[in-house]
Amino acid sequence: xxxxxxxxxxxxxxxxxxxxxxxxxxxxxxxxxxxxxxxxxxxxxxxxxxxxxxxxxxxxxxxxxxxxxxxxxxxxxxxxxxxxxxxxxxxxxxxxxxxxxxxxxxxxxxxxxxxxxxxxxxxxxxxxxxx
Amino acid sequence: xxxxxxxxxxxxxxxxxxxxxxxxxxxxxxxxxxxxxxxxxxxxxxxxxxxxxxxxxxxxxxxxxxxxxxxxxxxxxxxxxxxxxxxxxxxxxxxxxxxxxxxxxxxxxxxxxxxxxxxxxxxxxxxxxxxxxxxxxxxxxxxxxxxxxxxxxxxxxxxxxxxxxxxxxxxxxxxxxxxxxxxxxxxxxxxxxxxxxxxxxxxxxxxxxxxxxxxxxxxxxx
Numbered sequence: 001x002x003x004x005x006x007x008x009x010x011x012x013x014x015x016x017x018x019x020x021x022x023x024x025x026x027x028x029x030x031x032x033x034x035x036x037x038x039x040x041x042x043x044x045x046x047x048x049x050x051x052x053x054x055x056x057x058x059x060x061x062x063x064x065x066x067x068x069x070x071x072x073x074x075x076x077x078x079x080x081x082x083x084x085x086x087x088x089x090x091x092x093x094x095x096x097x098x099x100x101x102x103x104x105x106x107x108x109x110x111x112x113x114x115x116x117x118x119x120x121x122x123x124x125x126x127x128x129x130x131x
Numbered sequence: 132x133x134x135x136x137x138x139x140x141x142x143x144x145x146x147x148x149x150x151x152x153x154x155x156x157x158x159x160x161x162x163x164x165x166x167x168x169x170x171x172x173x174x175x176x177x178x179x180x181x182x183x184x185x186x187x188x189x190x191x192x193x194x195x196x197x198x199x200x201x202x203x204x205x206x207x208x209x210x211x212x213x214x215x216x217x218x219x220x221x222x223x224x225x226x227x228x229x230x231x232x233x234x235x236x237x238x239x240x241x242x243x244x245x246x247x248x249x250x251x252x253x254x255x256x257x258x259x260x261x262x263x264x265x266x267x268x269x270x271x272x273x274x275x276x277x278x279x280x281x282x283x284x285x286x287x288x289x290x291x292x293x294x295x296x297x298x299x300x301x302x303x304x305x306x307x308x309x310x311x312x313x314x315x316x317x318x319x320x321x322x323x324x325x326x327x328x329x330x331x332x333x334x335x336x337x338x339x340x341x342x343x344x345x346x347x348x349x350x351x352x353x
Binding site: 003012014015016017019020023024027038058059089090091094099101103104105106107108109111112113114115117118 | 134153175223226227229234268273275276278279280281282283285286328329330332333338339340341347348351352353
């Protein structure tokens with residue numbers, strides 16, 4: 001169902017978290033992973049094309065995750081790229097804001113491997129259903 | 132308090148003049164126009180305003196001269212920031228060291244699996260080794276996941292560093308002229324660092340669980 005070779009961009013300002021997410025994705029069989037430390041450095045990489053999925057933190061210096069999400073959604077070419085937000089922001093308002101900005105999934109830190117797998121499965125299941 | 136418009140205007144002007152004189156280091160006594168006004172009006176209100184103005188100024192002057200504040204702004208705050216940044220760096224290094232070891236053990240675990248796979252299917256050692264390798268793989272994942280604390284605690288500490296920066300900037304501004312003699316040099320404007328985000332949940336704070344978030348997202352069609 002899901003292409004294990006899909007190209008994933010992991011965006012987080014904490015190198016530890018990027019590594020943990022990369023490890024988890026690797027354990028789920030995804031190995032085609034690139035990293036960016038905030039939205040600003042992620043954006044040119046995304047524009048370069050070829051990314052099938054974005055996993056991003058919210059609170060980052062430079063460009064935040066929500067700004068990155070809006071920028072992606074506003075782009076004609078890559079506007080439909082699925083975006084999963086993984087963030088410590090656990091306020092209702094933030095979750096609603098992310099949903100309204102077009103997020104495909106929202107995980108609250110601290111999280112576990114099962115939650116990550118479940119959300120990724122759900123995102124691509126939905127995409128398959130609507131395709 | 133039924134001062135006429137004329138009295139009011141005159142009072143405001145007199146107070147402004149007084150304040151300007153106090154700020155430029157002039158005499159602390161009320162200037163003649165204000166003294167006259169105060170004499171003319173028996174009203175206790177004017178006296179109270181005048182007294183408050185004088186006390187406020189004295190308080191600010193006292194603060195400016197407080198050496199403890201100067202020390203806190205000049206040394207205490209930068210020291211607190213350095214220590215907190217050091218904690219973030221140390222936990223980051225420790226987390227990466229742990230993740231390095233997890234990576235190495237994953238390689239070892241895969242080697243055990245390959246070795247077991249090479250054994251005959253009916254060898255009981257094969258099943259045992261494969262079982263242990265799988266358990267190790269699962270525990271290594273948990274070990275990696277546990278390093279998440281570094282991101283969460285790091286975010287909390289970085290917020291405190293921002294607060295320390297703000298307090299330092301505010302103190303330096305308050306200390307005014309003394310700031311030039313401080314180690315840290317020129318005053319900085321208070322940066323607008325507020326992102327409007329609540330940050331990682333703290334004990335006792337009402338926040339949303341992953342289940343609550345899922346329900347909320349589902350209601351929004353995500």
